[in-house]
Amino acid sequence: MKFTNLKPKTRRDGYYVLAFIIPLFFMIGIFVGLHTYPFGNNTVVSGDFNNQYLALFSYLKNVLTGRDSGLYSLSMGLGGNAFGVLTYYLLSPFNLLVVFFSRNQFPLFATLTTLLKISCIGLTMYTYLVRAQILQRFRKGASAKLIARSALIFSSAFALMGYVIAYKECIMWLDAIILLPLMLLSIERIILRGKISFYIVCFSLAVITNYYFGYIIGLFSGLCVLGWILYSLYAKKRGVIKVIALYAFANIVSLLLTAFVIVPSFLSTLGIAKNSSHSYRPVYSAANVIVQLFQTNPGVNNTPLVFAGAVVVACVILFFVNSKIRLTDKMIVAAGLIFMFVSSWLDILYLVWHVMAWPNGYVQREAFLIPFVLCIIGFIGLVSILSAGKETRHRSAISAFFVFLFISGIATSDAALKYVFIAIVLAMITYVIVGFSPARRIAVVPVFVLVISLCSLFVVDFKLQSTIAGYSMKYSEYSKFDQTTTSLIAKGTSGDTGVYRIGNRYQANDNDPLLFGYAGLSNYVSQQPTEVTDFLSTLGYYQKHTWKRWSNYNNGSTLSMDRLLGVKYSYGNTSGEYSSQINRINASMGGDNNILNVPVATGISVVKQGKGYITKDKEAFPVAFRVNGTNIAGSLVANYDTMHDPFSVQNNLWNRLYPDSLMFQHQLVQQTDSKGVYSVLVSSSGNAYMYIPTTRGIDPKSVDVYVNGKKVSQLFVNDTENGIVYLGHFDKGQRVNVSFGNHGSKTDKGGNVENTPIVVTENNTVYERAYRLMASAGVSKQQVKDAQITFSTDAHFVKGNVVITVPYDSHWAAYVDGKKVTTSRALGELMAVNVSQGAHRIVLRYNVPGLKLGIAMAIVGLALIVGFESISMYRRHRENNHK
16 A cells, blocks of 8 residues: 655654554553552552563573573472473563563563553554555545554554453463464465465464464464455455465464474473363353443453454444445454354354363453454444545444444443443544544544544553552562562572572462572472472472462471472561561462471571571482482372372372381371360370361361460461461470461451361481481482583492482483483482492483474474575566566
């Protein structure tokens, strides 16, 4: 399309700049109004951005600066394949900006990338609307100014739609929305010009930046091509076979080029439990989607978020009532629109959008496609009606208003009446301006409609963002949390260059180890295998109820288990004010146990910093150690269940490591009255622990735990403690009374629990013997770096199994003095290597499953596209020479 009526610079740049800066300043205005950092204390960090992604950006910075590996990381639970995390969350080119921000300034990085991505959505949508050849005949007769100004209305509406505002916290999804309009433009290049390179670039970028959403927009592009094929066959157009062949080849090349992402990512998710059940029933009530046209209300009965402003709805209606638009076109558009809604409504089709797995949270993730289609239809409707004669404009505006009233009448049953009323008023103004403006002022009409559209968007978006800001991370609290925790860890671990894990007794979320760059036991990423989280839960770290799939240090298991897994340090804070500060960070997975209740044992020291403290345990096991037992193969339990006794599981584990040992002595627990007071007469001295069996799938009620009248913990309150609870150190013959209070009540100590607690005491003498025998059995010089674990054995080492406390994974390659040896599964989920007697150097290297194959496939894809383009260039050269 040629902009013949504009000045050269404006023609080239002006409207594209506006398409970028209108959403930019719109969002800045909202952020200023809601005091969002750097304009106040609220932040854009909310929901899963708070629970997961902010910490992942810290991890990415560590990878980019060489402080962590992009292949394998001990900061992910017990340790795990990190490449799948990179490919799902972190490969957006925008993320490279993170290297310029300190961890304390990550909320500013989050604001900046959010603004840039939303603005880019507006830019690419504008580009599509003014350049798409499929829209050319609908733009016929319209001036360049009219088209450009109209395009600004709908590019801004798409960038600022309710879906973006509600789901922008899942920031890695926005790249695909940026690329969606370009994908459709690239399809036109295939159809009209037989050129595939642009499509390959767009689709490949979509998959690389987020393969999940790359799949969604790839599927949508396939549906668009299918629609074109059906229409072309109906219209008896030529060249259909050629287009099919080119499109198929372009997709094959794109998938090959991105195989280095797809193959490893697919393999990394195989161990994750998924729900793909369906019953060919609706996902939501059809009437609810009408409501979402007038407001954005996330999470209402799985309804898609389709709000893009009252003007978009008004102009979509104009498309269908305009008599100048062919009935055939209206029927095709209506069929496509109905299909989009039905595909989000029927469960089997909905699952297809999500690779046959129900999403956990953030429903209807593909719903941005519906406002995209609505904005295109609305653009056609507005440009067509403004290009029509006066009578057509009059009739269409009046008819459209009555249709709008009818649709809004359906919405009033559920939607807030004020949003519907505002939409009706703004639609009426729009129809008056569009239908009754003088012909000589038509080019100015889109400017007024743009203002109306932005007003409509602002009313809903501001309210939604206000709600989000209310539960967003508070910058001042996050900053204090970051500074306090960083200082505490640095002070406690100063000078320690060994390999160790750190436990946390407070947290902003389960990804704090990633945030602060240490090896821990907590983690929440979608790629974490279920069997690993089940293993930690079986050992008493975190009771997993319902669908929860994360791991959590959870204030520790037993001391001996913490030590076995190499937890050398653990930090906490005894201040009640600090607990409140943690809560004000507003991570739903945050938590704090501010009771200094540390197990008693030799080798443990406490370093304090104000109300903060960090413990150091000199008798924690190293990451690799020789085991005394030989029966280390096999699972500890058949299947994880919250009713299982974790102490029996731990006894089983210790018996395999150190035969004929009894680490935990079960105590007789008697209920003394109906108010939930349980009495134990200690039969063996030691640290005492409690575990409450609970029904899987039901979240237990929150209770405070009292021992002999003193509060020692809070249970099931948050992600800080809900597994094994440390009760204290007791001598044989002491009476211990355990009671439970309803959490939050200072007077009510009569809370009940679901089942009788299991109470044990720990035999520290057994641990001391096991530690001396195994932890110092000639395994030394241990290092973990760049997806590689290395250690040495000395001349006194006795042949046997060396256990490495990372999850077993067949993709670890082990070498003893350069010779490859096999690894084996040990103690349910850990890894072991059998090493012969004497001095050796052992190296374990992690090979990301599928990465080498994916790279090889990408090279094939690159060769194919280079060959294809070379042949195409040669043919064009010959054709030019013959002319």
